Amino acid sequence: MDASGSQQLLDGDWDDISDSEFLNIPCEQQDIDPHRPLSSETDGEHSVDFDSPSVSTLSVYNHNEEALGQETVKTDYARGLKRKSLHENSFSPMQRFFKRHLSVTLLCDQSWCEMKTVYSLLKPHLKRKDLQCTEVQRGKEIHLLRELEIQDTVPIDIRTREDAEAIKLLNMLHMIPLLEAGERVREFPVFGVQEGVFVMGVIDELMYNQKGELVVNELKTRKCNSMPSSAQDKVNCFQVGLYKLLFDGLVRGEVKKDHVLNHLKLRSAQVLGARVQAHAKSIGVQVTTFEELLDALLITVSCSDLPCVDMLQLEYYHQGSSGPIGNRVAPFDEAQLRAELQGYLAYWTGQREPKGVDIEEAWKCRSCLYEQTCDWRKNRSQVSDQQAAHASSCS
Numbered sequence: 001m002d003a004s005g006s007q008q009l010l011d012g013d014w015d016d017i018s019d020s021e022f023l024n025i026p027c028e029q030q031d032i033d034p035h036r037p038l039s040s041e042t043d044g045e046h047s048v049d050f051d052s053p054s055v056s057t058l059s060v061y062n063h064n065e066e067a068l069g070q071e072t073v074k075t076d077y078a079r080g081l082k083r084k085s086l087h088e089n090s091f092s093p094m095q096r097f098f099k100r101h102l103s104v105t106l107l108c109d110q111s112w113c114e115m116k117t118v119y120s121l122l123k124p125h126l127k128r129k130d131l132q133c134t135e136v137q138r139g140k141e142i143h144l145l146r147e148l149e150i151q152d153t154v155p156i157d158i159r160t161r162e163d164a165e166a167i168k169l170l171n172m173l174h175m176i177p178l179l180e181a182g183e184r185v186r187e188f189p190v191f192g193v194q195e196g197v198f199v200m201g202v203i204d205e206l207m208y209n210q211k212g213e214l215v216v217n218e219l220k221t222r223k224c225n226s227m228p229s230s231a232q233d234k235v236n237c238f239q240v241g242l243y244k245l246l247f248d249g250l251v252r253g254e255v256k257k258d259h260v261l262n263h264l265k266l267r268s269a270q271v272l273g274a275r276v277q278a279h280a281k282s283i284g285v286q287v288t289t290f291e292e293l294l295d296a297l298l299i300t301v302s303c304s305d306l307p308c309v310d311m312l313q314l315e316y317y318h319q320g321s322s323g324p325i326g327n328r329v330a331p332f333d334e335a336q337l338r339a340e341l342q343g344y345l346a347y348w349t350g351q352r353e354p355k356g357v358d359i360e361e362a363w364k365c366r367s368c369l370y371e372q373t374c375d376w377r378k379n380r381s382q383v384s385d386q387q388a389a390h391a392s393s394c395s
Helices: 027-031 065-082 104-112 114-122 124-130 134-148 161-180 230-251 257-264 274-282 290-302 334-348 359-367 375-394
Strands: 002-005 153-156 185-194 197-208 214-222 311-318 324-330
Touching (some): 104 114, 104 197, 114 124, 114 375, 161 274, 185 257, 359 375
Antiparallel strands (some): 185 197
Protein backbone atom coordinates (compact mmCIF):
# COMPACT_ATOMS: atom_id res chain seq x y z
CA MET A 1 0.00 0.00 0.00
CA ASP A 2 1.63 3.20 -1.17
CA ALA A 3 1.16 6.64 0.28
CA SER A 4 0.38 9.60 -1.89
CA GLY A 5 0.38 13.33 -1.24
CA SER A 6 -2.93 15.11 -0.83
CA GLN A 7 -1.70 18.41 -2.23
CA GLN A 8 0.35 19.60 -5.17
CA LEU A 9 3.81 21.17 -5.12
CA LEU A 10 4.81 24.31 -6.97
CA ASP A 11 8.37 23.12 -7.50
CA GLY A 12 8.29 19.34 -7.23
CA ASP A 13 11.48 17.32 -7.28
CA TRP A 14 9.91 14.01 -8.31
CA ASP A 15 8.54 14.97 -11.70
CA ASP A 16 9.12 11.69 -13.47
CA ILE A 17 6.41 9.12 -14.16
CA SER A 18 7.20 6.09 -16.07
CA ASP A 19 5.22 6.22 -19.26
CA SER A 20 7.26 7.39 -22.13
CA GLU A 21 5.47 7.11 -25.35
CA PHE A 22 2.84 9.79 -25.38
CA LEU A 23 4.62 10.78 -28.54
CA ASN A 24 2.01 11.72 -31.07
CA ILE A 25 4.17 11.03 -34.07
CA PRO A 26 2.06 9.92 -36.99
CA CYS A 27 2.07 6.16 -37.54
CA GLU A 28 3.12 6.85 -41.10
CA GLN A 29 6.38 8.47 -39.98
CA GLN A 30 8.42 5.60 -41.40
CA ASP A 31 7.14 6.59 -44.85
CA ILE A 32 8.21 10.21 -44.51
CA ASP A 33 11.18 11.08 -46.67
CA PRO A 34 13.94 12.23 -44.26
CA HIS A 35 15.33 14.49 -46.97
CA ARG A 36 12.13 16.49 -47.37
CA PRO A 37 12.30 20.11 -46.16
CA LEU A 38 11.83 20.59 -42.45
CA SER A 39 8.35 21.65 -41.98
CA SER A 40 4.11 19.47 -35.51
CA GLU A 41 4.24 16.76 -33.19
CA THR A 42 1.79 16.75 -30.42
CA ASP A 43 3.98 15.95 -27.55
CA GLY A 44 3.66 14.49 -24.15
CA GLU A 45 7.00 15.16 -22.61
CA HIS A 46 8.91 13.93 -25.55
CA SER A 47 6.15 12.21 -27.20
CA VAL A 48 8.02 9.02 -27.07
CA ASP A 49 8.19 9.34 -23.39
CA PHE A 50 6.02 11.42 -21.12
CA ASP A 51 5.99 11.16 -17.36
CA SER A 52 3.21 12.69 -15.32
CA PRO A 53 2.55 12.15 -11.62
CA SER A 54 0.81 8.94 -10.79
CA VAL A 55 -1.12 8.26 -7.60
CA SER A 56 1.97 7.22 -5.71
CA THR A 57 4.21 9.80 -7.36
CA LEU A 58 4.03 12.47 -4.74
CA SER A 59 3.89 16.21 -5.15
CA VAL A 60 3.11 18.86 -2.59
CA TYR A 61 1.87 22.41 -2.43
CA ASN A 62 4.24 24.49 -0.37
CA HIS A 63 2.43 27.04 1.78
CA ASN A 64 5.62 28.68 2.97
CA GLU A 65 5.52 32.39 2.05
CA GLU A 66 9.25 32.54 1.43
CA ALA A 67 9.01 29.63 -1.00
CA LEU A 68 6.10 31.31 -2.75
CA GLY A 69 8.13 34.49 -3.03
CA GLN A 70 10.99 32.57 -4.59
CA GLU A 71 8.57 31.03 -7.04
CA THR A 72 7.48 34.48 -8.16
CA VAL A 73 11.08 35.49 -8.79
CA LYS A 74 11.62 32.33 -10.81
CA THR A 75 8.56 32.98 -12.92
CA ASP A 76 9.57 36.56 -13.68
CA TYR A 77 13.09 35.49 -14.54
CA ALA A 78 11.82 32.69 -16.76
CA ARG A 79 9.74 35.22 -18.71
CA GLY A 80 12.88 37.24 -19.25
CA LEU A 81 14.66 34.15 -20.55
CA LYS A 82 12.17 33.88 -23.39
CA ARG A 83 13.35 37.20 -24.71
CA LYS A 84 16.99 36.13 -24.64
CA SER A 85 19.04 33.92 -26.87
CA LEU A 86 19.02 30.17 -26.34
CA HIS A 87 22.78 30.38 -26.13
CA GLU A 88 23.08 32.37 -22.90
CA ASN A 89 26.62 31.81 -21.60
CA SER A 90 26.52 33.43 -18.15
CA PHE A 91 24.66 30.53 -16.54
CA SER A 92 24.47 26.82 -17.23
CA PRO A 93 21.04 25.47 -18.28
CA MET A 94 20.73 23.83 -14.86
CA GLN A 95 21.02 27.30 -13.31
CA ARG A 96 18.93 29.13 -15.88
CA PHE A 97 16.04 26.71 -15.59
CA PHE A 98 16.39 26.34 -11.79
CA LYS A 99 17.00 22.60 -11.98
CA ARG A 100 18.10 20.87 -8.79
CA HIS A 101 17.99 17.60 -10.65
CA LEU A 102 17.06 16.09 -13.99
CA SER A 103 14.35 13.51 -14.47
CA VAL A 104 14.71 10.41 -16.60
CA THR A 105 11.81 11.73 -18.62
CA LEU A 106 13.59 14.97 -19.46
CA LEU A 107 16.72 13.11 -20.54
CA CYS A 108 14.64 10.83 -22.75
CA ASP A 109 12.97 13.91 -24.20
CA GLN A 110 16.44 15.27 -24.90
CA SER A 111 17.50 12.04 -26.62
CA TRP A 112 14.57 12.51 -29.01
CA CYS A 113 15.39 16.15 -29.79
CA GLU A 114 17.42 18.47 -27.59
CA MET A 115 15.99 21.65 -29.08
CA LYS A 116 12.48 20.43 -28.36
CA THR A 117 13.46 19.91 -24.72
CA VAL A 118 14.82 23.45 -24.46
CA TYR A 119 11.72 25.00 -26.05
CA SER A 120 9.44 22.99 -23.76
CA LEU A 121 11.11 24.75 -20.82
CA LEU A 122 11.05 28.17 -22.49
CA LYS A 123 7.41 27.79 -23.58
CA PRO A 124 5.76 25.70 -20.84
CA HIS A 125 2.29 27.01 -21.69
CA LEU A 126 2.38 25.17 -25.02
CA LYS A 127 3.42 21.98 -23.35
CA ARG A 128 0.79 22.19 -20.63
CA LYS A 129 -1.92 22.67 -23.22
CA ASP A 130 -0.73 19.71 -25.26
CA LEU A 131 -0.60 17.41 -22.25
CA GLN A 132 -4.37 17.61 -22.04
CA CYS A 133 -4.75 15.76 -25.34
CA THR A 134 -6.74 12.54 -25.41
CA GLU A 135 -3.74 10.31 -26.08
CA VAL A 136 -1.83 11.56 -23.05
CA GLN A 137 -4.83 11.23 -20.76
CA ARG A 138 -5.60 7.74 -22.02
CA GLY A 139 -2.02 6.66 -21.42
CA LYS A 140 -2.16 7.97 -17.87
CA GLU A 141 -5.41 6.09 -17.23
CA ILE A 142 -3.90 2.80 -18.40
CA HIS A 143 -0.88 3.34 -16.16
CA LEU A 144 -3.02 4.12 -13.13
CA LEU A 145 -5.21 1.06 -13.67
CA ARG A 146 -2.10 -1.09 -13.97
CA GLU A 147 -0.67 0.30 -10.75
CA LEU A 148 -3.91 -0.21 -8.81
CA GLU A 149 -3.98 -3.89 -9.81
CA ILE A 150 -1.44 -4.72 -7.11
CA GLN A 151 -1.46 -1.81 -4.67
CA ASP A 152 -3.79 0.67 -3.03
CA THR A 153 -3.03 4.28 -2.27
CA VAL A 154 -3.42 6.15 0.99
CA PRO A 155 -3.63 9.98 0.88
CA ILE A 156 -1.42 11.69 3.45
CA ASP A 157 -1.45 15.40 4.24
CA ILE A 158 1.98 16.98 3.84
CA ARG A 159 3.25 20.49 4.48
CA THR A 160 6.93 20.68 3.51
CA ARG A 161 9.21 19.53 0.72
CA GLU A 162 10.82 17.16 3.19
CA ASP A 163 7.40 15.59 3.85
CA ALA A 164 6.98 15.16 0.11
CA GLU A 165 10.31 13.41 -0.36
CA ALA A 166 9.68 11.36 2.78
CA ILE A 167 6.58 9.81 1.22
CA LYS A 168 8.69 8.64 -1.71
CA LEU A 169 11.26 7.09 0.59
CA LEU A 170 8.55 5.39 2.64
CA ASN A 171 7.05 3.92 -0.52
CA MET A 172 10.46 2.48 -1.33
CA LEU A 173 10.84 1.06 2.18
CA HIS A 174 7.42 -0.55 1.79
CA MET A 175 8.28 -2.14 -1.56
CA ILE A 176 11.81 -3.42 -0.82
CA PRO A 177 10.70 -6.38 1.36
CA LEU A 178 7.98 -7.24 -1.14
CA LEU A 179 10.55 -7.35 -3.91
CA GLU A 180 12.92 -9.41 -1.73
CA ALA A 181 10.09 -11.91 -1.24
CA GLY A 182 9.78 -12.35 -5.00
CA GLU A 183 6.68 -10.19 -5.50
CA ARG A 184 6.35 -7.59 -8.21
CA VAL A 185 6.19 -3.90 -7.37
CA ARG A 186 5.17 -0.89 -9.44
CA GLU A 187 6.12 2.80 -9.47
CA PHE A 188 9.48 2.27 -7.73
CA PRO A 189 11.50 5.52 -7.37
CA VAL A 190 15.19 5.51 -8.30
CA PHE A 191 17.81 8.24 -8.05
CA GLY A 192 21.52 8.89 -8.03
CA VAL A 193 24.34 11.13 -9.23
CA GLN A 194 25.50 10.77 -12.83
CA GLU A 195 28.40 12.90 -14.06
CA GLY A 196 27.85 15.27 -11.14
CA VAL A 197 24.13 15.71 -11.89
CA PHE A 198 21.38 14.30 -9.68
CA VAL A 199 19.00 12.17 -11.77
CA MET A 200 15.63 10.84 -10.62
CA GLY A 201 13.04 8.52 -12.13
CA VAL A 202 10.21 6.08 -11.41
CA ILE A 203 10.34 2.49 -12.67
CA ASP A 204 7.01 1.19 -13.94
CA GLU A 205 7.49 -2.35 -12.69
CA LEU A 206 10.12 -4.55 -11.10
CA MET A 207 9.53 -8.30 -11.14
CA TYR A 208 11.27 -11.67 -11.38
CA ASN A 209 10.94 -13.86 -14.45
CA GLN A 210 10.82 -17.67 -14.49
CA LYS A 211 14.61 -17.82 -14.48
CA GLY A 212 14.72 -15.82 -11.25
CA GLU A 213 16.14 -12.75 -13.00
CA LEU A 214 15.18 -9.28 -11.81
CA VAL A 215 13.42 -7.49 -14.67
CA VAL A 216 12.63 -3.82 -15.27
CA ASN A 217 9.35 -3.87 -17.19
CA GLU A 218 8.36 -0.56 -18.75
CA LEU A 219 4.79 -0.11 -19.97
CA LYS A 220 4.31 1.90 -23.15
CA THR A 221 0.88 2.82 -24.45
CA ARG A 222 0.57 3.61 -28.14
CA LYS A 223 -2.05 5.32 -30.25
CA CYS A 224 -1.11 3.05 -33.16
CA ASN A 225 -1.72 -0.69 -32.82
CA SER A 226 1.82 -1.52 -33.90
CA MET A 227 5.34 -1.73 -32.50
CA PRO A 228 7.27 1.56 -32.43
CA SER A 229 9.71 2.83 -35.04
CA SER A 230 13.44 2.40 -34.54
CA ALA A 231 13.74 6.04 -33.44
CA GLN A 232 11.13 5.60 -30.71
CA ASP A 233 12.60 2.25 -29.73
CA LYS A 234 16.01 3.84 -29.26
CA VAL A 235 14.62 6.37 -26.78
CA ASN A 236 12.72 3.69 -24.87
CA CYS A 237 15.82 1.49 -24.61
CA PHE A 238 17.78 4.48 -23.30
CA GLN A 239 15.11 5.02 -20.65
CA VAL A 240 15.12 1.51 -19.21
CA GLY A 241 18.92 1.41 -19.41
CA LEU A 242 19.08 4.56 -17.29
CA TYR A 243 16.66 2.99 -14.80
CA LYS A 244 19.07 0.06 -14.45
CA LEU A 245 22.02 2.40 -13.80
CA LEU A 246 20.11 4.20 -11.05
CA PHE A 247 18.65 1.07 -9.43
CA ASP A 248 21.96 -0.77 -9.46
CA GLY A 249 23.66 2.26 -7.91
CA LEU A 250 21.19 2.21 -5.01
CA VAL A 251 21.65 -1.51 -4.42
CA ARG A 252 25.45 -1.19 -4.52
CA GLY A 253 25.40 1.60 -1.95
CA GLU A 254 26.74 4.22 -4.36
CA VAL A 255 24.11 6.81 -3.38
CA LYS A 256 25.16 8.82 -0.34
CA LYS A 257 23.07 10.89 2.05
CA ASP A 258 24.82 14.11 1.05
CA HIS A 259 23.93 13.49 -2.60
CA VAL A 260 20.25 13.73 -1.78
CA LEU A 261 20.46 16.56 0.75
CA ASN A 262 22.84 18.80 -1.18
CA HIS A 263 21.48 18.37 -4.69
CA LEU A 264 17.83 18.70 -3.71
CA LYS A 265 18.51 21.38 -1.06
CA LEU A 266 16.63 19.51 1.66
CA ARG A 267 16.84 20.20 5.39
CA SER A 268 18.22 17.14 7.15
CA ALA A 269 16.95 18.17 10.60
CA GLN A 270 13.43 18.98 9.40
CA VAL A 271 10.89 17.22 11.61
CA LEU A 272 8.45 15.21 9.54
CA GLY A 273 4.75 15.96 9.76
CA ALA A 274 2.61 14.01 12.19
CA ARG A 275 0.76 12.19 9.38
CA VAL A 276 4.02 11.23 7.72
CA GLN A 277 5.48 9.92 10.99
CA ALA A 278 2.30 7.97 11.63
CA HIS A 279 2.48 6.34 8.20
CA ALA A 280 6.14 5.50 8.76
CA LYS A 281 5.27 3.82 12.04
CA SER A 282 2.50 1.82 10.34
CA ILE A 283 5.08 0.15 8.09
CA GLY A 284 7.55 -0.42 10.92
CA VAL A 285 9.77 2.64 10.51
CA GLN A 286 10.35 4.75 13.63
CA VAL A 287 11.74 8.13 12.51
CA THR A 288 11.32 11.78 13.45
CA THR A 289 13.45 13.79 11.02
CA PHE A 290 14.02 13.58 7.29
CA GLU A 291 17.68 12.65 7.83
CA GLU A 292 16.72 9.67 9.98
CA LEU A 293 14.38 8.42 7.28
CA LEU A 294 16.95 8.94 4.53
CA ASP A 295 19.55 7.01 6.54
CA ALA A 296 17.06 4.17 7.05
CA LEU A 297 16.27 3.97 3.34
CA LEU A 298 19.86 4.01 2.10
CA ILE A 299 20.95 1.39 4.64
CA THR A 300 17.96 -0.82 3.91
CA VAL A 301 18.35 -0.80 0.13
CA SER A 302 22.13 -1.27 0.13
CA CYS A 303 22.02 -4.07 2.72
CA SER A 304 19.04 -5.83 1.18
CA ASP A 305 19.09 -9.08 -0.74
CA LEU A 306 18.10 -7.28 -3.91
CA PRO A 307 20.29 -8.05 -6.92
CA CYS A 308 21.16 -5.67 -9.72
CA VAL A 309 18.74 -5.63 -12.63
CA ASP A 310 19.26 -8.58 -14.98
CA MET A 311 16.92 -7.77 -17.85
CA LEU A 312 15.21 -4.78 -19.42
CA GLN A 313 11.80 -5.24 -21.04
CA LEU A 314 9.44 -2.93 -22.91
CA GLU A 315 5.74 -3.82 -22.95
CA TYR A 316 3.55 -2.10 -25.54
CA TYR A 317 -0.22 -1.65 -25.18
CA HIS A 318 -2.76 -0.15 -27.58
CA GLN A 319 -4.55 2.91 -26.15
CA GLY A 320 -7.76 2.31 -28.07
CA SER A 321 -8.38 -1.33 -27.13
CA SER A 322 -6.16 -1.48 -24.01
CA GLY A 323 -4.86 -4.71 -25.51
CA PRO A 324 -1.23 -5.86 -25.77
CA ILE A 325 0.77 -5.10 -28.89
CA GLY A 326 3.98 -6.89 -28.05
CA ASN A 327 7.09 -7.06 -25.86
CA ARG A 328 10.68 -6.14 -26.56
CA VAL A 329 13.81 -7.08 -24.61
CA ALA A 330 16.03 -4.00 -24.57
CA PRO A 331 19.78 -4.39 -25.01
CA PHE A 332 22.11 -2.93 -22.40
CA ASP A 333 25.60 -1.69 -23.20
CA GLU A 334 26.78 0.22 -20.15
CA ALA A 335 29.74 1.91 -21.83
CA GLN A 336 27.59 3.11 -24.72
CA LEU A 337 24.80 4.25 -22.40
CA ARG A 338 27.18 6.21 -20.18
CA ALA A 339 28.77 7.87 -23.19
CA GLU A 340 25.37 8.92 -24.50
CA LEU A 341 24.33 10.18 -21.06
CA GLN A 342 27.56 12.11 -20.68
CA GLY A 343 26.84 13.86 -23.96
CA TYR A 344 23.36 14.91 -22.84
CA LEU A 345 24.54 16.12 -19.44
CA ALA A 346 27.26 18.21 -21.08
CA TYR A 347 24.51 20.54 -22.30
CA TRP A 348 22.94 20.91 -18.85
CA THR A 349 26.26 21.71 -17.18
CA GLY A 350 27.01 24.40 -19.74
CA GLN A 351 29.79 22.63 -21.63
CA ARG A 352 28.09 23.04 -25.00
CA GLU A 353 25.16 24.69 -26.75
CA PRO A 354 21.92 22.84 -27.56
CA LYS A 355 21.53 21.12 -30.89
CA GLY A 356 18.62 19.74 -32.86
CA VAL A 357 18.16 16.59 -34.89
CA ASP A 358 20.37 15.59 -37.79
CA ILE A 359 19.03 15.96 -41.31
CA GLU A 360 18.32 12.22 -41.44
CA GLU A 361 15.77 12.68 -38.66
CA ALA A 362 14.25 15.88 -39.99
CA TRP A 363 10.88 14.12 -40.13
CA LYS A 364 10.64 14.63 -36.37
CA CYS A 365 10.24 18.36 -36.95
CA ARG A 366 7.08 17.81 -38.97
CA SER A 367 5.15 16.96 -35.81
CA CYS A 368 6.82 19.29 -33.31
CA LEU A 369 4.99 21.94 -31.30
CA TYR A 370 7.90 24.35 -31.66
CA GLU A 371 8.52 23.89 -35.38
CA GLN A 372 7.63 27.48 -36.25
CA THR A 373 9.99 29.08 -33.71
CA CYS A 374 12.90 26.62 -33.68
CA ASP A 375 16.21 28.34 -34.47
CA TRP A 376 17.83 25.02 -35.32
CA ARG A 377 15.21 24.25 -37.95
CA LYS A 378 15.39 27.76 -39.42
CA ASN A 379 19.18 27.58 -39.70
CA ARG A 380 19.02 24.14 -41.32
CA SER A 381 16.40 25.37 -43.77
CA GLN A 382 18.60 28.34 -44.71
CA VAL A 383 21.56 26.05 -45.30
CA SER A 384 19.41 23.79 -47.47
CA ASP A 385 18.17 26.79 -49.47
CA GLN A 386 21.72 28.03 -49.98
CA GLN A 387 22.90 24.62 -51.09
CA ALA A 388 20.00 24.34 -53.50
CA ALA A 389 20.71 27.82 -54.92
CA HIS A 390 24.39 26.97 -55.33
CA ALA A 391 23.58 23.71 -57.11
CA SER A 392 21.18 25.55 -59.40
CA SER A 393 23.75 28.20 -60.30
CA CYS A 394 26.34 25.56 -61.11
CA SER A 395 24.05 23.62 -63.41
